[in-house]
Amino acid sequence: MPEPDAPPPAAETAEFPLSTPSRYRAGFVFRVALLASAVFMSVALVFSALVWWRLGDFVAARTDQEIEQEVIEQRANFAAGGVERVAEQARVLEDSGERARLLIQLRERDGTLIAGPRLNFGSPPPPGWSEAAARPPWAHGRIPFRILTARLPDGRRLVVARDVREDRNIVAALSRDVMLGGLLAAALSLAAGWFVSRRIARRLAAVNTAVVQVMEGDLSGRLPLSGSGDELDRLLRLINAMLERLESLMVGLRRVSDDIAHDLRTPLTRLRQRTEAALERPRDQTLDRKEFEGIALEADTILETFAALLRIGQVEAGARMAAFQRFDLSAALAETCDTYEPILADAGGLLETRIAPGLELFGDRLLVEQCVVNLFENALRHGGPSPHVELSAHRRDGVVEVVVRDHGPGIPREELSRVFERFYRLDRSRSSHGSGLGLSLAAAVMRLHGGRIMLDNAQPGLQAVLTFPAARQ
Structure with a gap:
C-alpha cells in the first residue's frame, strides 16, 4: 500500500514532442508517411522495370522487322538477278564500312x-535467328549483331546481320533515365510524406494541448480547426460539438447544484426551526396537529421546488430530446383546457379558447403541456378574484404561436426581463404559494424546442406568446 502522505500519481497525458527527432521518427504519423513513401518507391521501381522490359521488346521487334525486310528484298534480288545480284548488294554494304548497320x-x-x-x-551462323559478336574488318573490337540466316531457292544461305550497339545504347540510356526519374519521384514522395507528417503532427500536438486542457477541467477549451474542411477537421468539429454538449451538461449540473445549495437552504432552515419549536413547547393536540400540517406543507413545497429544479436541469441539458416525436398540438391544448376550464369556473373565472385544428409539433408533448399549465397556474394565481384567461393557437409564416392572456394587474415593465430567472418573484407575490420556477421551466422548454417565449402587458393583464417551429409536412 502507498504511504498515507504519498502524493497522488500524475495523470498520464499523450504528447507530441516535435523537437525530439528520435521520438518523432517513432511516431505513428511518420511511420505512415514512411510506409506511403516506401510503397510509392516500390511502385516506381516496378514501373521502371516494366518500362525497361517493354522498351527492350519494342527495339528488338523493330530490329527484327528491319532484318526480315532486308531478307525479303534480297530474295527479290535473287529472283531478279540470281546470285550475282545478291553478291553485288553484299559488296555495296561492305564498302559502306562502319556506316553500314546491315x-x-x-x-x-x-x-x-x-x-x-x-x-x-x-563458326557459320545457324539457320534462323541468332545473336553473336563479330569483328568486321573496319572495327577495332567485337560488335554485337542480331542475325537471321535464311535459305535461298537454290539452297545457298543468305545471312543478314545487323549491328545492335546503338539499340542497346538507346535501351540502356532510356532505362537509366526512367530509373533516375523513379528514384527522384521516390525521393520527392519521401520529402512530401515528411512534410505532410510534420504538418499533421503539429495539428495533433495542438489537439493534444486542447485535450489536456479539457482533462484538467477546463471544458471551455476547443480543438483547433485548420479551416481546410478535410476529414480531420470534420472529426474535430464533431468532437468540439461533443465538448460543447458536455460543457452545457456540466454547467446545467453545476447550476442545479448551486440552486439546491443556496435556494433550498432557507426553507430547510425554516422547516428545522418550526420542528424544533414544536418539540420544545408543551404538548397540545390541536396546536401540534396545526403545526405539523404546516411542516408537511413546507416539506411538500421543498419537494416541489426540488423536482422543478431537477426538471429544469434535465430540460436545459437536453436530456428529454430523446422523447421528441411528432404530436397533435391542437389536441394537447384542448385536453389541457378541458382540465382547467372547471377549475377556473370554480374560482369564478372564465376560459376562452380559439385553437386552430391540425396544428402539429415535433417535440416532447408532456413538456409542452407543462409549459402551458405553468402559464395557466400563473393566471389563476395573479389574475384577480375572478380570473379571465384566453388561449389561442394558430399557424403563421412557418411557425406555430400559442398565446395565453389573463386580465390581471400584469407585470411592471422593468421586471419583465427578470421573471424568467430562477426563484425570482414579484414583491406582491412573495406571500402567495409558489416557488418562482414556473416561468424558468417554461423558458427552458421553449429553448429545448427551438422556440421562444415573450411576455408583454396586454393592458389589462399579461400576455405570454409561445412561438414554436412548426413540424414539417
Whole structure:
C-alpha cells in the first residue's frame, strides 16, 4: 500500500514532442508517411522495370522487322538477278564500312563464304535467328549483331546481320533515365510524406494541448480547426460539438447544484426551526396537529421546488430530446383546457379558447403541456378574484404561436426581463404559494424546442406568446 502522505500519481497525458527527432521518427504519423513513401518507391521501381522490359521488346521487334525486310528484298534480288545480284548488294554494304548497320553474307550450303564481309563469327551462323559478336574488318573490337540466316531457292544461305550497339545504347540510356526519374519521384514522395507528417503532427500536438486542457477541467477549451474542411477537421468539429454538449451538461449540473445549495437552504432552515419549536413547547393536540400540517406543507413545497429544479436541469441539458416525436398540438391544448376550464369556473373565472385544428409539433408533448399549465397556474394565481384567461393557437409564416392572456394587474415593465430567472418573484407575490420556477421551466422548454417565449402587458393583464417551429409536412 502507498504511504498515507504519498502524493497522488500524475495523470498520464499523450504528447507530441516535435523537437525530439528520435521520438518523432517513432511516431505513428511518420511511420505512415514512411510506409506511403516506401510503397510509392516500390511502385516506381516496378514501373521502371516494366518500362525497361517493354522498351527492350519494342527495339528488338523493330530490329527484327528491319532484318526480315532486308531478307525479303534480297530474295527479290535473287529472283531478279540470281546470285550475282545478291553478291553485288553484299559488296555495296561492305564498302559502306562502319556506316553500314546491315551487312549481308552469301554462303554455300556447307557455310563457305561466297560474298560479303568476313565477320569472323567463329563458326557459320545457324539457320534462323541468332545473336553473336563479330569483328568486321573496319572495327577495332567485337560488335554485337542480331542475325537471321535464311535459305535461298537454290539452297545457298543468305545471312543478314545487323549491328545492335546503338539499340542497346538507346535501351540502356532510356532505362537509366526512367530509373533516375523513379528514384527522384521516390525521393520527392519521401520529402512530401515528411512534410505532410510534420504538418499533421503539429495539428495533433495542438489537439493534444486542447485535450489536456479539457482533462484538467477546463471544458471551455476547443480543438483547433485548420479551416481546410478535410476529414480531420470534420472529426474535430464533431468532437468540439461533443465538448460543447458536455460543457452545457456540466454547467446545467453545476447550476442545479448551486440552486439546491443556496435556494433550498432557507426553507430547510425554516422547516428545522418550526420542528424544533414544536418539540420544545408543551404538548397540545390541536396546536401540534396545526403545526405539523404546516411542516408537511413546507416539506411538500421543498419537494416541489426540488423536482422543478431537477426538471429544469434535465430540460436545459437536453436530456428529454430523446422523447421528441411528432404530436397533435391542437389536441394537447384542448385536453389541457378541458382540465382547467372547471377549475377556473370554480374560482369564478372564465376560459376562452380559439385553437386552430391540425396544428402539429415535433417535440416532447408532456413538456409542452407543462409549459402551458405553468402559464395557466400563473393566471389563476395573479389574475384577480375572478380570473379571465384566453388561449389561442394558430399557424403563421412557418411557425406555430400559442398565446395565453389573463386580465390581471400584469407585470411592471422593468421586471419583465427578470421573471424568467430562477426563484425570482414579484414583491406582491412573495406571500402567495409558489416557488418562482414556473416561468424558468417554461423558458427552458421553449429553448429545448427551438422556440421562444415573450411576455408583454396586454393592458389589462399579461400576455405570454409561445412561438414554436412548426413540424414539417
